[in-house]
Every structure is written in structure tokens, then in C-alpha cells.
Amino acid sequence: MSSNGRGTVEARDLVLSFGATPALRGASLAAAAGEIVAVMGPSGSGKSTLLHCLAGILVPTSGEVWFDGRRVDTMPEARRSGLRRDHFGFVFQFGQLVPELTAEENVALPLLLAGVRRPAALTRVRGWFSRLGLDGLEQRRSGELSGGQAQRVALARALVTKPQVVFADEPTGSLDSLAGEQVMDLLVAAAREQGTTVILVTHEPRVAAYADREVIVRDGRSTVPATVATSS
Amino acid sequence: MYDDGVSVPLTLLGLLERESSHGYDLKRDYDTYFGRGRPLPFGQVYATLGRLARDGKVVISEVGPGVGPDRKRYVITEVGATEVDSWLTTPVEPEPHQQTVLFAKVVLAMMLGRPAEEYLDLQRGAHLQRMRELTEVKRTGDLVDALLADHGLFHLEADLRWIELTAARLDALAKSVRP
Numbered sequence: 110m111s112s113n114g115r116g117t118v119e120a121r122d123l124v125l126s127f128g129a130t131p132a133l134r135g136a137s138l139a140a141a142a143g144e145i146v147a148v149m150g151p152s153g154s155g156k157s158t159l160l161h162c163l164a165g166i167l168v169p170t171s172g173e174v175w176f177d178g179r180r181v182d183t184m185p186e187a188r189r190s191g192l193r194r195d196h197f198g199f200v201f202q203f204g205q206l207v208p209e210l211t212a213e214e215n216v217a218l219p220l221l222l223a224g225v226r227r228p229a230a231l232t233r234v235r236g237w238f239s240r241l242g243l244d245g246l247e248q249r250r251s252g253e254l255s256g257g258q259a260q261r262v263a264l265a266r267a268l269v270t271k272p273q274v275v276f277a278d279e280p281t282g283s284l285d286s287l288a289g290e291q292v293m294d295l296l297v298a299a300a301r302e303q304g305t306t307v308i309l310v311t312h313e314p315r316v317a318a319y320a321d322r323e324v325i326v327r328d329g330r331s332t333v334p335a336t337v338a339t340s341s
Numbered sequence: 342m343y344d345d346g347v348s349v350p351l352t353l354l355g356l357l358e359r360e361s362s363h364g365y366d367l368k369r370d371y372d373t374y375f376g377r378g379r380p381l382p383f384g385q386v387y388a389t390l391g392r393l394a395r396d397g398k399v400v401i402s403e404v405g406p407g408v409g410p411d412r413k414r415y416v417i418t419e420v421g422a423t424e425v426d427s428w429l430t431t432p433v434e435p436e437p438h439q440q441t442v443l444f445a446k447v448v449l450a451m452m453l454g455r456p457a458e459e460y461l462d463l464q465r466g467a468h469l470q471r472m473r474e475l476t477e478v479k480r481t482g483d484l485v486d487a488l489l490a491d492h493g494l495f496h497l498e499a500d501l502r503w504i505e506l507t508a509a510r511l512d513a514l515a516k517s518v519r520p
Binding site: 151294297313314315317318319320321323325332 | 473475
């Protein structure tokens with residue numbers, strides 16, 4: 110957990126439809142600072158929509174989204190955009206690296222967008238390459254990286270600004286078991302070290318098992334499973 | 342954790358195929374690689390070695406001075422080596438687990454009109470909790486620990502897939518089990 114308590118996120122009773130199709134029908138989720146929460150559920154259940162609302166990418170029709178005591182869903186887009194740039198990191202199923210840029214430039218992108226000068230940004234980036242086992246790949250473009258390598262570059266890009274919250278949407282969905290495991294090991298280790306809150310959308314139980322706890326989303330509604338003693 | 346019933350005699354024979362050994366060393370190696378928190382009692386080691394010797398699968402190559410079973414050095418025989426080879430090259434019986442406790446609970450709950458979905462939710466939570474424990478073992482243990490934890494994780498994941506599919510089929514199941 111983060112010692113300064115920053116990085117709390119909460120969704121309260123969110124409702125959102127895409128046209129006539131309801132995506133969220135009263136979904137809630139609260140994550141404490143430094144907590145890793147897995148959001149699970151079947152395809153189309155609304156788990157990615159919930160993540161996008163928490164991250165200020167989508168705005169719910171009703172309900173509230175909070176980040177560190179600030180109401181996010183009522184902010185104008187410019188402020189939500191600033192929040193995403195300055196406080197959040199993102200990892201998606203397909204790394205979504207900019208193909209024209211080198212791996213190093215991809216990781217530096219959030220720093221450059223935040224106004225860090227290029228030499229300083231590249232210096233900060235290089236530490237992440239060795240940390241994530243990417244030494245020697247700095248000048249490669251995304252087409253020259255394996256799926257696992259590209260996803261680790263995406264992970265570095267999400268973490269390089271030391272965000273308070275990382276939103277990860279099926280971060281291992283396109284990887285084999287071993288590469289997925291490496292990505293999760295690195296994500297969890299970095300998040301624990303930096304006290305970063307992680308909201309992890311996944312339909313894979315083995316990925317969810319890296320989280321501190323899970324929230325299940327089904328038909329746009331969330332449930333928090335009760336903890337029980339096992340019996341046969 | 343699933344228990345595939347590790348065969349102590351065959352595992353000891355396998356260790357002896359690697360090199361001849363004393364009972365004490367066999368126990369140590371067994372506990373290191375296969376015991377995983379359940380050490381083999383000395384009594385079981387020597388009783389097993391005695392049976393293997395009786396059946397001609399091992400022989401005692403030397404008995405050192407002094408007393409005590411640890412003075413004996415065990416060597417695998419051709420019969421023993423053949424058995425190890427046969428065991429290693431025969432696939433383990435795939436177990437379909439068609440009559441699990443969970444299956445029985447779900448069907449009974451539906452028959453009795455009880456909330457099967459809640460039971461499945463509780464079971465999902467229990468499975469994920471165990472998976473978190475095994476994931477932590479993987480993250481902090483050595484490669485042998487990770488290998489064993491993976492075995493448990495994949496089995497638990499298979500159960501969870503069944504739980505998800507069953508949860509999605511509860512309405513149809515209710516119609517088929519209720520008169």
C-alpha cells in the first residue's frame with residue numbers, strides 16, 4: 110500500500126448504455142491505494158466499460174467516479190485528459206505501441222507529453238529497459254519485437270511516469286502462458302514497489318490470481334465474492 | 342491442491358536409477374523434490390526399500406561397519422530399471438472427474454430449488470483464493486515449487502471454466518433436473 114494513501118479509485122453505481130444496449134447497470138468498485146484489484150466476468154459483461162469509466166475515458170450516464178477525493182465523471186474532458194496523462198498508466202491487450210517510433214521512444218512518449226525534455230526522458234527510460242529484461246531492444250520498432258517483448262515495452266510506457274493508478278485491460282490476452290506470466294510478474298513487482306494501484310481487467314483466472322482480490326461483473330452489475338472457509 | 346498419488350516405490354526406484362544411494366540420502370532427495378511439505382517418514386523409506394529388495398528391484402551393494410539401516414547402499418537392478426522405464430513411458434490415466442462434489446452440489450441445489458448460483462459464486466471465490474496462494478508460491482519459490490504450483494493452478498482454472506459455463510447454463514439445467 111502507498112504510504113501517502115494516494116491512488117484510491119472508486120466507481121459508485123455506474124450506469125451507461127451504448128445506444129440501446131446497456132453496458133453498465135449499477136456497477137461499483139473501490140480500490141484502496143496500492144491495491145491490485147482484478148475485474149472478472151464473461152465477454153460483454155461490462156468489465157472493460159467499467160475500467161474506461163474509472164479511468165475517465167468514458168463518462169457514465171449516472172453514478173459517480175472518484176479519484177483521490179476528486180469527482181472525475183463531472184470534470185470537463187480537458188481535466189480528465191490531464192488526469193490520465195499525469196496520474197494514470199494504461200496497458201491494453203495489444204500493446205498499441207506507435208509503430209513509427211522505436212521501443213525507447215514509445216516508452217518515453219508519456220514523459221515527452223508531460224513536458225520532460227528528450228535527453229532527460231530517454232535517461233529515465235533506459236532504467237526500465239534493463240528492469241524489464243529488454244536490454245538491447247531500445248532501437249527496435251514494434252514490428253521487430255515479439256508479442257511478449259512488445260507488451261513489456263507497453264508496460265514500461267505505463268509505469269515510466271510513476272502513475273498512481275495503472276489500468277490494465279487484458280494485458281496478457283494476446284500472449285502465451287509463459288510470456289503472460291512474465292508480464293504479470295513484472296507488473297505486480299513494479300506496482301508493489303511503487304505503491305501503484307492496479308485495476309486489472311481479465312477473464313483469465315490465472316491472471317486474476319495475481320491480484321489482491323477480485324470483483325465480478327455480470328450483465329453490467331458488479332459483485333464482490335464473499336470469503337468463505339472451504340469444505341468438501 | 343490436487344494429489345495425483347505420487348508413487349513412493351517408483352519415485353525411490355527412479356532416484357536409485359540416477360545413482361545408488363543410502364536410505365538417508367534417498368529420503369533427503371525425495372523430500373527436496375517430491376515431498377513439498379510432506380516429508381517421507383524414515384520408517385516408510387526402509388519398509389519400501391525392503392519390499393523393493395524382496396521383489397528383486399534393488400539389491401544391497403555394501404553394508405558398512407556398525408549398525409543401523411543407513412549402512413546399506415541400495416542399487417537398482419535390471420528388473421527395477423525396466424519398471425521405472427515402463428512407468429515413465431506409460432501415460433497417466435486421464436481423469437475426467439465426472440462425479441465431483443461440486444457437480445453433485447449443483448445438481449442437488451437445482452433439484453431442491455436452492456440458489457445454485459450463490460454456491461457457484463462462493464466456490465469461485467474459494468478457488469481464486471487458493472489460486473492466489475499458489476501464485477504467491479510461484480512468485481517467491483524456486484522453479485520446482487513453481488512447476489508444482491502451476492499444476493495446481495491449471496487444474497483450478499479448469500474447474501473455474503466449468504463453474505462459469507455451469508453458471509451460464511443454470512436456467513437450462515433447472516428445467517432438466519426438476520420434474
